[in-house]
Amino acid sequence: xxAGAQPDARIAPSPSLVANPRLSTWVSFPVRGYVTVRxxxxxxxxxxxxxxxxxxxxxxxxxxxxxxxAAASTQTAPDEGYTAGSLSVQHSGAxxxxxxxxxxxxxxxxxxxxxxxxxxxxxxxxxxxxAAGAAVSYWxxxxxxxxxxxxxxxxSRDDVTTRRAxxxxxxxxxxxxxxxxxxxxxxxxxxxxxxPGLLHGRMVRPPSRGATLLEAxxxxxxxxxxxxxxxxxxxxxxxxxxxxxxxxxAARALRAGARWREDDTLPDxxxxxxxxTAAPAHTETxxxxxxxxxxxxxTLRVSAVFSRPYLAHASIATSTGLAKADDxxxxxxxxxxxxxxxxxxxxxxxxxxxxxxLVQHVESAGCYxxxxxxxxxxxxxxxxxxxxxxxxxxVWSREDELGWSPLAPAMQVRIxxxxxxxxxxxxxxxxxxxxxxxxxxxxxxxxRPGGGVEPALLGLALQRGGAVPPALDPPxxxxxxxxxxxxxxxxxxxxxxxxxxxxxxxxxxxxxxALGAHLNVFAIESVLDELAEQSQRDPLEFRLSHLADxxxxxxxxxxxxxxxxxxxxxxxxxxRGIGYARYKGxxxxxxxxxxxxxxxxxxxxxxxxxxxxGRAINPDGVVNQIEGGAIQSLxxxxxxxxxxxxxxxxxxxxxxxxxxxxxxxPAVDVAIVASAEAPLGAGEAATGxxxxxxxxxxxxxxxxxxxxxPLTAEAIIRAISxx
Amino acid sequence: xxxxxxxxxxxxxxxxxxxxxxxLLYVLRNDLGLVGTRFGCGLGLxxxxxxxxxDQPVHSCDTPIATVGAGRVTTVEGLGTVEAPSPLQQSFxxxxxxxxxxxxxxxxxxxxxxxxRTPDADEATIRSALDGNLCRCGAHNRIVRAVxxxxxGMTMPTETDPGDGPTGDDAP
Numbered sequence: 062x063x064a065g066a067q068p069d070a071r072i073a074p075s076p077s078l079v080a081n082p083r084l085s086t087w088v089s090f091p092v093r094g095y096v097t098v099r100x101x102x103x104x105x106x107x108x109x110x111x112x113x114x115x116x117x118x119x120x121x122x123x124x125x126x127x128x129x130x131a132a133a134s135t136q137t138a139p140d141e142g143y144t145a146g147s148l149s150v151q152h153s154g155a156x157x158x159x160x161x162x163x164x165x166x167x168x169x170x171x172x173x174x175x176x177x178x179x180x181x182x183x184x185x186x187x188x189x190x191x192a193a194g195a196a197v198s199y200w201x202x203x204x205x206x207x208x209x210x211x212x213x214x215x216x217s218r219d220d221v222t223t224r225r226a227x228x229x230x231x232x233x234x235x236x237x238x239x240x241x242x243x244x245x246x247x248x249x250x251x252x253x254x255x256x257p258g259l260l261h262g263r264m265v266r267p268p269s270r271g272a273t274l275l276e277a278x279x280x281x282x283x284x285x286x287x288x289x290x291x292x293x294x295x296x297x298x299x300x301x302x303x304x305x306x307x308x309x310x311a312a313r314a315l316r317a318g319a320r321w322r323e324d325d326t327l328p329d330x331x332x333x334x335x336x337x338t339a340a341p342a343h344t345e346t347x348x349x350x351x352x353x354x355x356x357x358x359x360t361l362r363v364s365a366v367f368s369r370p371y372l373a374h375a376s377i378a379t380s381t382g383l384a385k386a387d388d389x390x391x392x393x394x395x396x397x398x399x400x401x402x403x404x405x406x407x408x409x410x411x412x413x414x415x416x417x418x419l420v421q422h423v424e425s426a427g428c429y430x431x432x433x434x435x436x437x438x439x440x441x442x443x444x445x446x447x448x449x450x451x452x453x454x455x456v457w458s459r460e461d462e463l464g465w466s467p468l469a470p471a472m473q474v475r476i477x478x479x480x481x482x483x484x485x486x487x488x489x490x491x492x493x494x495x496x497x498x499x500x501x502x503x504x505x506x507x508x509r510p511g512g513g514v515e516p517a518l519l520g521l522a523l524q525r526g527g528a529v530p531p532a533l534d535p536p537x538x539x540x541x542x543x544x545x546x547x548x549x550x551x552x553x554x555x556x557x558x559x560x561x562x563x564x565x566x567x568x569x570x571x572x573x574x575a576l577g578a579h580l581n582v583f584a585i586e587s588v589l590d591e592l593a594e595q596s597q598r599d600p601l602e603f604r605l606s607h608l609a610d611x612x613x614x615x616x617x618x619x620x621x622x623x624x625x626x627x628x629x630x631x632x633x634x635x636x637r638g639i640g641y642a643r644y645k646g647x648x649x650x651x652x653x654x655x656x657x658x659x660x661x662x663x664x665x666x667x668x669x670x671x672x673x674x675g676r677a678i679n680p681d682g683v684v685n686q687i688e689g690g691a692i693q694s695l696x697x698x699x700x701x702x703x704x705x706x707x708x709x710x711x712x713x714x715x716x717x718x719x720x721x722x723x724x725x726x727p728a729v730d731v732a733i734v735a736s737a738e739a740p741l742g743a744g745e746a747a748t749g750x751x752x753x754x755x756x757x758x759x760x761x762x763x764x765x766x767x768x769x770x771p772l773t774a775e776a777i778i779r780a781i782s783x784x
Numbered sequence: 785x786x787x788x789x790x791x792x793x794x795x796x797x798x799x800x801x802x803x804x805x806x807x808l809l810y811v812l813r814n815d816l817g818l819v820g821t822r823f824g825c826g827l828g829l830x831x832x833x834x835x836x837x838x839d840q841p842v843h844s845c846d847t848p849i850a851t852v853g854a855g856r857v858t859t860v861e862g863l864g865t866v867e868a869p870s871p872l873q874q875s876f877x878x879x880x881x882x883x884x885x886x887x888x889x890x891x892x893x894x895x896x897x898x899x900x901r902t903p904d905a906d907e908a909t910i911r912s913a914l915d916g917n918l919c920r921c922g923a924h925n926r927i928v929r930a931v932x933x934x935x936x937g938m939t940m941p942t943e944t945d946p947g948d949g950p951t952g953d954d955a956p
Contacts (some may be wrong), residue, residue, distance in 0.1 A: 106884025243885030246820015426886035692922030
């Protein structure tokens with residue numbers, strides 16, 4: 062590793078620290094023996110609070126048990142934007158590393174003065190500075206004054222995330238700080254929060270996407286015992302009751318008695334591909350590099366089209382919101398991934414001054430992206446404003462969770478690639494890809510509230526009798542949306558990437574784990590395998606000969622070796638396949654080998670994953686995230702598909718939207734490739750490579766390339782018929 | 785119309801007044817404050833709300849309070865505590881078996897019932913017994929390892945554990 066005259070990824074400024082430079086914003090010592098750490102990143106089940114605890118403990122030289130990470134709130138937390146994109150360790154971790162190191166050194170200086178010795182003579186252990194038999198601790202110093210300074214966003218001179226000296230705390234598998242409560246039924250989730258006088262709200266959604274409410278039995282339902290209010294504003298319909306079961310019964314009565322006008326507004330589910338390519342779209346060249354090359358007469362060409370359906374986040378909890386309007390202040394409790402953005406959206410939608418809206422994060426089940434959490438927060442806010450002084454909790458039904466949360470967009474990708482067997486490869490082996498064109502059709506992957514001009518909230522759209530504005534895509538420089546991982550991370554000669562982002566959005570879409578990387582990596586890695594096959598080269602060797610990045614090569618080699626790559630697969634209907642990507646082109650490196658068996662369906666027997674996340678702050682946390690990401694991708698890739706008719710989503714229960722079960726989950730082997738480089742996020746790295754490895758293993762097993770997700774028996778039959 | 789019901793939860797007697805059709809889940813969470821039992825779907829399809837009724841795992845979201853009768857209900861809180869976790873809970877901690885953790889209450893209940901029934905359950909049996917419990921984070925394999933490791937010498941808490949007797953909430 063280079064120790065640093067040249068700026069590199071390690072000392073890139075943390076945007077979190079640039080935006081929130083004050084040391085006291087991040088750290089304080091309010092209770093003797095404990096450190097309070099504030100972060101704007103939130104726990105989604107990914108274990109970030111544990112990793113940040115480790116970084117803070119290392120930076121301050123205290124035991125991890127002394128660190129208390131405060132739940133993020135708009136009143137106290139640094140504004141770190143969204144908890145998304147596998148960036149929390151890079152942003153919040155880097156900020157805390159710098160802040161805590163600086164706090165430690167400022168306190169060391171003060172301690173030396175207090176002890177009447179030079180700084181060099183002061184030693185620090187578990188928060189206590191000592192020299193010559195005397196000692197002072199963090200809690201003896203005037204830390205409020207000492208921390209009333211800015212950190213240096215340009216980066217820590219003593220970065221605990223890569224410093225070898227901190228191996229006692231960083232780089233070890235500290236047990237998850239939140240797990241003891243979670244295995245003993247603690248009230249740790251948003252839906253468990255009880256406030257005095259709590260009322261229960263339930264939403265009554267329209268029967269279909271384009272429905273208009275004509276009539277609702279408001280008076281009759283308000284007359285039911287225990288019903289507090291019915292709220293009707295255009296197509297926004299809800300009930301507030303004293304007891305939860307009463308709210309459910311009242312919602313049922315409201316739904317049964319409501320009359321709506323309905324229209325067909327959705328495309329034909331069996332013809333999504335033609336819809337995607339024909340719909341109005343914003344077309345943009347995302348990436349263009351390399352010169353046109355003269356291609357030899359023996360050039361092999363592949364032109365292939367890949368697709369995936371709409372997918373659901375399918376959180377195990379349904380979206381929940383809690384709010385209370387009192388004395389001119391609206392308090393909101395939410396599992397949102399972006400509490401400051403949510404505050405901006407809620408205050409704009411309700412015409413409130415942002416300073417009169419307080420948002421507190423409370424954990425819920427894993428969301429894996431932008432599900433209905435923000436919408437439920439707004440629902441609760443609207444209901445709370447209708448019953449001032451009483452807190453209102455809204456819990457979505459399962460049907461609404463699967464039917465009305467934002468979906469991951471359906472996508473289509475076409476790749477045209479040309480391979481010249483005479484051209485020299487990166488490693489000198491003859492044969493190289495010389496021309497590569499990747500074209501994407503998709504709705505945008507981001508419609509989070511606070512991102513656009515108009516607050517993107519379901520409840521607001523229903524109140525206004527309209528729809529949520531179409532989703533957008535972040536620019537490629539910030540990871541991209543549809544285009545995430547669309548730039549092949551290989552040396553493929555001239556490369557052009559073009560996206561067609563739909564400007565109409567019949568089904569509301571937004572961010573889900575890895576965004577476009579799922580299909581983009583699946584497509585890129587499929588085409589590489591097709592070219593390898595046509596040129597009679599081994600898929601692993603083919604990749605290595607197009608990949609100069611040593612860290613990328615290493616994960617491919619490790620995954621292959623652990624999976625016994627190269628040993629022939631002798632069983633019939635069994636295949637092995639490999640997939641690789643560096644997440645976003647700037648994040649973690651990940652390679653996956655899948656072994657697939659095809660009977661009446663596709664069954665994945667095992668997945669072998671190799672990952673380089675830089676310095677792993679918590680190796681067990683990395684393994685857990687990588688394995689979880691692989692299993693979720695497996696579930697999407699093999700069985701998931703949002704079903705809909707011309708009016709609405711019909712896959713709104715676990716029976717119609719099944720996900721992977723315990724019996725279907727294969728063995729997963731995760732190897733962390735040791736690295737001393739700056740830490741990178743782990744949550745989304747496995748998504749694309751897993752899908753790709755399964756697709757390639759399936760092709761090896763059945764001898765036919767299936768380019769349509771999910772990889773069901775029907776999709777295989779269609780591929781065989783077409784071949 | 786609301787009626788009075790007496791029920792035994794984690795060894796404690798309770799009296800509640802509610803509509804007979806009220807799902808047990810809401811009585812546990814809202815009347816008894818036992819929020820460890822989670823709402824996941826309300827349709828008995830995800831297992832997040834599982835509790836033991838005597839020794840059988842049931843979906844508390846679609847079990848009307850009127851059908852509980854004299855059955856002894858055990859929730860995740862009745863299995864153990866942070867200070868004194870059950871062997872199965874301890875195993876989940878040792879194997880770090882979870883991510884967001886929302887499914888864990890129901891899974892601990894299903895696995896507890898399985899191991900009472902089949903203490904030497906093999907991996908396939910464990911997976912099959914947990915097929916009614918959905919996990920979206922992909923923690924399945926850790927969870928299965930934790931259940932496997934909890935098999936030998938596992939002793940289950942009973943409803944008459946010392947210190948967990950009837951409280952002042954008892955029916956008169």
